[in-house]
Amino acid sequence: MTWDELQPMLLPACWDTLYMVLWSAAIAVVVGLPLGVLLVLTDSGGLLRNTAVNKVVGAIVNVGRSLPFIILMVALIPFTRYVIGTSIGAEAAIVPLAVGAIPFFARLVETAIREVDHGLVEAVQSMGGSTWTVVRKVLLPESLPSLVSGLTTTAVALVGYTAMAGAVGAGGLGDLAIRYGYQRFETNVMLITLVILVVLVTVIQLLGDFTARALARRGKRASGA
Amino acid sequence: MITTTGLRKVYHSRGRETAALDGVDLHVREGEVYGVVGRSGAGKSTLIRCVNMLERPTSGTVEVAGTDLTALAGRSRRANAALRAARSQIGMVFQHFNLLSARTVQDNVELPLEILGVSGQERSRKALELLDLVGLTDKAKAYPAQLSGGQKQRVGIARALAGDPKVLLSDEATSALDPETTRSILQLLRDLNQQLGLTVLLITHEMDVVKAVCDSAALMKGGRVVESGTVTELLATPGSELAQELFPVGGEPSEEGRTVVDLTFHGEAATQPVISQLSRTYNIDISILGAAMETIGGRQIGRMRIELPGRFEENVVPIGFLREKGLQVDVAPVGAAAGRKADSTLVKEAAK
Numbered sequence: 001m002t003w004d005e006l007q008p009m010l011l012p013a014c015w016d017t018l019y020m021v022l023w024s025a026a027i028a029v030v031v032g033l034p035l036g037v038l039l040v041l042t043d044s045g046g047l048l049r050n051t052a053v054n055k056v057v058g059a060i061v062n063v064g065r066s067l068p069f070i071i072l073m074v075a076l077i078p079f080t081r082y083v084i085g086t087s088i089g090a091e092a093a094i095v096p097l098a099v100g101a102i103p104f105f106a107r108l109v110e111t112a113i114r115e116v117d118h119g120l121v122e123a124v125q126s127m128g129g130s131t132w133t134v135v136r137k138v139l140l141p142e143s144l145p146s147l148v149s150g151l152t153t154t155a156v157a158l159v160g161y162t163a164m165a166g167a168v169g170a171g172g173l174g175d176l177a178i179r180y181g182y183q184r185f186e187t188n189v190m191l192i193t194l195v196i197l198v199v200l201v202t203v204i205q206l207l208g209d210f211t212a213r214a215l216a217r218r219g220k221r222a223s224g225a
Numbered sequence: 226m227i228t229t230t231g232l233r234k235v236y237h238s239r240g241r242e243t244a245a246l247d248g249v250d251l252h253v254r255e256g257e258v259y260g261v262v263g264r265s266g267a268g269k270s271t272l273i274r275c276v277n278m279l280e281r282p283t284s285g286t287v288e289v290a291g292t293d294l295t296a297l298a299g300r301s302r303r304a305n306a307a308l309r310a311a312r313s314q315i316g317m318v319f320q321h322f323n324l325l326s327a328r329t330v331q332d333n334v335e336l337p338l339e340i341l342g343v344s345g346q347e348r349s350r351k352a353l354e355l356l357d358l359v360g361l362t363d364k365a366k367a368y369p370a371q372l373s374g375g376q377k378q379r380v381g382i383a384r385a386l387a388g389d390p391k392v393l394l395s396d397e398a399t400s401a402l403d404p405e406t407t408r409s410i411l412q413l414l415r416d417l418n419q420q421l422g423l424t425v426l427l428i429t430h431e432m433d434v435v436k437a438v439c440d441s442a443a444l445m446k447g448g449r450v451v452e453s454g455t456v457t458e459l460l461a462t463p464g465s466e467l468a469q470e471l472f473p474v475g476g477e478p479s480e481e482g483r484t485v486v487d488l489t490f491h492g493e494a495a496t497q498p499v500i501s502q503l504s505r506t507y508n509i510d511i512s513i514l515g516a517a518m519e520t521i522g523g524r525q526i527g528r529m530r531i532e533l534p535g536r537f538e539e540n541v542v543p544i545g546f547l548r549e550k551g552l553q554v555d556v557a558p559v560g561a562a563a564g565r566k567a568d569s570t571l572v573k574e575a576a577k
Contacts, residue, residue, distance in 0.1 A: 049302065123323035125304065126277055127337040127388065128313030137336060141327045218327060218368065 001186050009176060014196060016090045017172035020165065021158045024097035028105040028154055033147075035061065035102065036109025037135055047121070047131045064103030069161050072100050073168060093170030097161050101154050108150030112143040145216035152208025156201050163197070173197055226392060226424040227253040227276060232285035234271050234448075245271040246282065247448035253441070255391075258418050258425040260435040262467070263445035269428040272445070273396050276426065277315045278308060289315060290391050313341055316385030320397035322377040324369040330380050331356065331365040337387040355383040359413060375406035382413060386421075393417070395427035399434060411437045432470050436519065442467055460489050460526060463555050474530040476514025483532050484540045485514065489553040490527040499550050500531070507543050509534060530557060 035057060041047050042054040067075075073096040077087045080095040120138045129137065140147070163174025173193045181190025234246040245268045253259040263269050274280040276287055278298050286295045289311070298308045324333050334352040343351070356362050359379040369377055378398060385393055395414065399407040415438045417423050429435065435442045435456070443453035444467045452459065452467050460468045468489070478485045490499075504511050516529040533540045537556060547554050 047303075117321075117323070119319060119321055119323040120325060122279055123317070123319060124336070124340070125279060126312060126315070126317040126394075127340050127384075128309040128311075129340045130309060131303065133340055137339070138325065142325060144327065215327075 001180065001189055006189060006192065009180075010192070010196075013171065013173045013176045013193070014200075016170070017159065017162050017174070017200070020090050020093050020097055020162045020170065020172060021155055023094045024101050024158055024161075025151065025155045027094070027098035028101035028158075029151065031098075032102045032105035032154075033109055035106035037113060037139065039106065039110040040113045040139070041131065041135075047134060061103040061106050064099070065107065067100075069096070069100050070164050070167075072096055073165060088169040090171045093162065093165035093168075093172075097158060097165060100161060101158055104157060105150060105154045108153060109147060112146030112150055113139050115146060116142045145212045148208060148212040148215060152205060152212070155204050155208070159197065159201050159204070173200075226255040226257075226290060227251065227259075227426055228286075228288045229272075229276070230286045230288075232272070232275055232287065233283045234268075234275060234280060235283045244448050246275065246285075249285070249445075249448070249450055251443060251450060251453070253424060253426050255424055256418070256422050257440040258415065258427065258438050260439035260442045261426070261428045261445055261450075262430065262432065262435055262442060262470075263428075264430060267445040268448040269430075269445055270396060271448075273394050273426065273428050276394055277312050277317060278304070313337065313388045314390050314392070316382075316388065316390040316393040318378065318381045318385050318393065318395045318398045320400050322369070322374075322381045322401075324377055324380055324384075326369055328368075329365065330361065330367050330369065330372070333369065333380055334383045334387055337384060341388060351387060352383075355386055356380075358386070358417075359383045373406075374402050375410060378402065378406075378410050379413065382410075382417070386417070386423075391424060393423050393425045395425060395429075397429055398427065400429065400431070407431075407434070408437065414438055435467075436471055442471075444470075457491060457526075460491060460528075461553050463553070472517060472519065472526070472528045474515040474517060474528050476530045476532075478514070478532055479512065482536055483534060484537045485530060485532050485557040486540075486544065486547075487555040487557050488527075488529045488531060488547060489555075490529070491525070491553075497550065499547065499552060500529075502550070503543055503546055506546065509543065 038057055039054065039061070042050040042057070044051065076096045076099060080087045080092050083095055084092045086092050116139055120142060121134050124134050124138050162170065162172050163177065166172045166174030166176070167178055169175070173196055177190055177193040180186045181193060229249055229251045232246050232249040232251075233244060236243045236245055247268075249268070249272055251261075251272070261269050261272060271280055275282045276289065278287070278294050281298060281302065282295065286293055288294065292311055294308065294311055297311055299305065304312070325336070328336070331349065331352050334355055335348045338348040338351060353362065353365060356365055359382055361376060361379050361383070364372060364376060369380065372380065381398070393414075399410050402410060411434060414425055414427070418425050427434065427439070439456060441453070441455045442459060443450045445451070452462075452465060454462070456471070459465050460472065462468060472489075474487060476485075500511060500513075503509070512532045514530040514532055516527070518525065518527040520526070533543060544554055
């Protein structure tokens with residue numbers, strides 16, 4: 001396949017991949033962040049100690065994380081049809097991608113928030129702060145660099161998942177690599193999509209690292225800043 | 226200002242019960258600096274956390290500024306609005322400062338005001354005023370990581386004062402600081418106590434802290450308060466462990482069969498030449514084994530360990546003389562049980 005033939009397919013494929021990653025990452029944040037916070041708060045020793053809620057949420061997250069993505073994707077087809085109206089295409093792929101990323105991100109959020117010094121929580125409580133205040137003013141801002149790192153890890157994992165989603169007709173770079181590169185033995189297509197994926201992952205990782213570091217440095221700039 | 230009655234806190238772990246607080250009655254008067262001392266594990270930290278209900282006492286009551294916090298908190302583990310409002314009237318400073326690293330110094334001081342719902346302009350005015358009070362105006366835009374330990378604690382104090390509290394709780398506020406910084410922070414607490422009429426309850430394991438700022442003190446051991454009172458009262462209490470710790474005088478008797486006596490001078494007695502009077506009046510030789518003079522809570526207090534020739538029975542009259550002069554006399558528990566026995570006789574005499 002020549003470059004001229006490949007080019008018109010490459011751009012939409014890139015766009016599809018980005019589209020899927022960004023939307024599913026956004027949904028993972030919206031749902032996974034509260035879940036992660038809930039896991040910490042309801043834990044024994046947490047501010048909203050509640051063993052039942054903690055066990056249930058923990059179990060859901062664990063099940064979600066242990067299902068292989070390819071299985072999850074197929075299992076969710078009826079649900080996807082219900083939500084999107086179809087189970088084919090980039091939009092449809094966002095549903096299983098988000099469902100897969102939510103528990104993944106929730107665990108990372110949980111770990112990040114556990115790192116926050118309990119003394120800070122106590123300080124805000126002693127000022128008369130409510131649990132909501134503690135979450136908003138202490139847990140989230142203080143763990144922000146780790147949360148950003150967690151989101152980066154999630155986005156990188158999502159790039160990998162989109163390739164699998166490509167196998168069931170979601171489009172994107174993975175789809176191109178499988179249909180042309182693998183099934184039609186077009187080695188150059190395979191190579192180009194791989195290079196683009198590597199670049200994409202690297203860019204996401206660099207951006208994430210840069211942001212996380214900038215946020216962490218905020219509190220640790222050398223004196224005189 | 227702060228009264229705890231029969232405060233108990235029991236922890237359960239692996240089926241065993243440990244009483245961190247075992248019936249603590251504490252009374253802190255308005256406008257005083259009250260120090261609770263004790264070794265780690267004595268229950269000081271649990272006590273101070275019970276005062277603002279960061280820890281819920283198992284039983285007993287806590288009253289701060291006329292409000293019964295235990296009743297306010299009710300049975301629920303979560304802090305209700307009434308308890309949160311009461312907490313905002315009690316400032317607290319911590320050993321490890323507990324400043325938010327993602328916020329500037331000024332934003333840290335503004336945090337309690339945000340919780341109280343104060344408007345932005347008013348918040349920044351108040352925060353700058355407080356930073357001025359603790360001498361950190363120029364650090365308003367700095368982050369906590371750029372400050373020294375002493376500066377961080379000053380921010381912690383400014384933050385604790387943001388809600389105009391009547392009471393300040395200090396949880397080992399100087400324990401992570403070097404001696405010089407400790408002194409300056411204690412001085413600041415003392416100034417705030419005097420300027421703002423702030424009542425301060427502090428816990429510490431350092432006797433020097435009590436010596437430097439406290440009007441009253443309590444000694445905790447195994448979850449109980451074993452001694453308490455104003456520093457002057459404590460020093461006037463025969464055999465007071467706190468007085469001895471605050472004001473240690475050492476020295477062993479030069480030989481057997483001599484009487485060793487600890488004298489405590491305060492008030493007028495501190496300025497009189499009592500020892501030379503004693504020597505002249507009874508024509509006895511007195512050796513001084515150890516002595517110290519210090520200012521505690523703004524008052525000159527001296528302590529001296531002297532040795533009188535002869536056994537206790539032969540020295541009843543000179544000891545009576547010293548007591549008449551207004552000194553507090555304790556027979557030092559050195560050497561034998563005889564000393565201790567004599568001590569208890571003395572206590573009985575004093576009671577008469």
